[in-house]
Amino acid sequence: MHIRSQKLSDFFNIGRDLGWDVEQQKWTVNQLIGPEGLSYTVGDIIPGGIPEDLPIIKSGNRYGYPPLRERIVETMEYDVDADHMLLTLGTQMSNFLAFATLLEPGDEAIVETPSWEQPRVLCEAFRADCKLIRREEELDWKFDLEKLESLMGPKVKLIYICHPNNPTGACLDEAELRAVCDIAAKHGAYVVSDEIYRGMEWSGDPSPSVANTYERGVSTSSISKILGMSGTRLGWLATPDRDFMERCMELKYYITLHQLSRLDETVAMAAMERQKFWAMARNSMRVAKANYDLVTKWMENSDVFRWVPPKGGFLSFPHYDLDIPSWDLCIALIKEPYRTYLIPGSCYGYENYVRLGFGPSTPTEDVRNGLEQLSAFIDDYRDGKIALSA
Ligand SMILES: Cc1ncc(COP(=O)(O)O)c(C=O)c1O
Known part of the structure; x- marks a missing residue:
């Protein structure tokens, strides 16, 4: 490749x-x-730093450390429970697992633009045809839903969006996200929504999450942006579709075994406490x-x-x-x-x-x-x- x-x-x-x-x-x-x-700093998150007696052992769960999964579900207000949450090495890995699980050579993926590069590169890597849907400035950097619909077809396995969007800062509201999901649903496609900037809205509540909106919705995120903690490699994937998550989990084994870094998990466990x-x-x-x-x-x-x-x-x-x-x-x-x-x-x-x-x-x-x-x-x-x- x-x-x-x-x-x-x-x-x-x-x-x-x-x-x-x-x-x-x-x-x-x-x-x-x-x-x-x-x-x-670690000191801001865990006063006194990483406990000296922290055993550097694996978390012993294929989906990721259970209390951390529960904490993320609660803090990020996912409607799905912790059994629908897979911990990963960051949003990048969550996106990777989702694309790898959904795409076969010759399939199609619809990817919004402007956006960051990873979804296009993943399509190339998995030999899928990447069809771009353009966000437009005149639409406040949203995309035209009719155009999205016109790109759909039987080969489309997923629609990728990033919202709040990198680089425009546009957010979809509930009705708009629902409309994207309805278009995907007509063709049985998944919506992979990179929500790494969710919670950084300038007014109102956090933007809606696709995991709370659509049975084939896949929300990917991490603590890299919102807490500026890109030095950890700790992200997740949340979805109501348990079978899909299971397939992502199986693939993850061949990349990291099932473990993540115990140090990252410990920092994330403290950082994800809801109030903090x-x-x-x-x-x-x-x-x-x-x-x-x-x-x-x-x-x-x-x-x-x-x-x-x-x-x-x-x-x-x-x-x-x-x-x-x-x-x-x-x-x-x-x-x-x-x-x-x-x-x-x-x-x-x-x-x-x-x-x-x-x-x-x-x-x-x-x-x-x-x-x-x-x-x-x-x-x-x-x-x-x-x-x-x-
Ligand atoms: C839209 C988007 N998704 C994911 C990432 C990478 O996230 P992570 O550090 O959680 O792998 C970035 C980093 O710039 C990003 O802009």
Whole structure:
């Protein structure tokens, strides 16, 4: 199997080469890309740290440590019980298991765009035909349900969505999610919903979960984003379809045996305690609000950029009105004198857009500097002072 490198990962590599100081192990650019919540230390999560007498043994359950599964069900408010919850090495692995279980060569999967790369790569890996459904800015970054319906057919085994969406921050409401599920149901297809940003909505309740909506709904998630704990590898898959979950569990055995890291489970067990979890999540949103407000104000005042304010998460996908490809714009921006890191919309198949993130781990000062540099770049470009180079 040969997986071609994708433009988004290519740009992340360029960003790292140009922006990361290897000697000092720190970023040297204004990072307007941050998608993650505040990161907490082990001491924040477990006062006193990991217990010294913690035995590093396996959890002894094929589906994952039972009390942790129960805790996740309660904290994330899944209507399914812990028997419908499989612990994994992160959302990536949950998505992998779902796609691997559902797709045979020649099958079709419908994958939303813009989105992150993994679902497309998985289709390629499993030799399935990936049909893209485009989110549209005019629809507040939702997709047209009639278009979705027109892509369906007997070979479609799954629809993949990510909501709140990376990179637009769009959320589906109950009725919209239900409509997607109804379309899938007519063809017996599954809906795999990457809900890693669920709980990071800017107002109202957490967006609806597909595991609570559809009998063939598969919710995948982890603590990587909402608690900024991507240094753990602890995720899950929740679904009302017990047989499907069983098949995912069987496959998981050949990747990790049945074990996860006892250390990760211990940290997650403490972090997922309902009150603590939501207190940390809310704190993250509170800290990020200052960044969000700065970007909002900047967008309101810009005659070049416009955005649909994200409904959830710390990512957005603004449009710009300059005659310059997004790849060139982002390359010029990350270099001297601007030193500001944005992701080109073309990596997502959308030209004249950029991905702009404002997560709470990025100091507000850096967001302010980054926006100032973006304004300076726009002025210089209009004055003909920018020489584009690869
Ligand atoms: C939409 C989405 N899903 C999943 C992941 C990876 O999640 P995890 O760290 O839980 O494997 C990311 C990481 O950027 C993401 O953006």
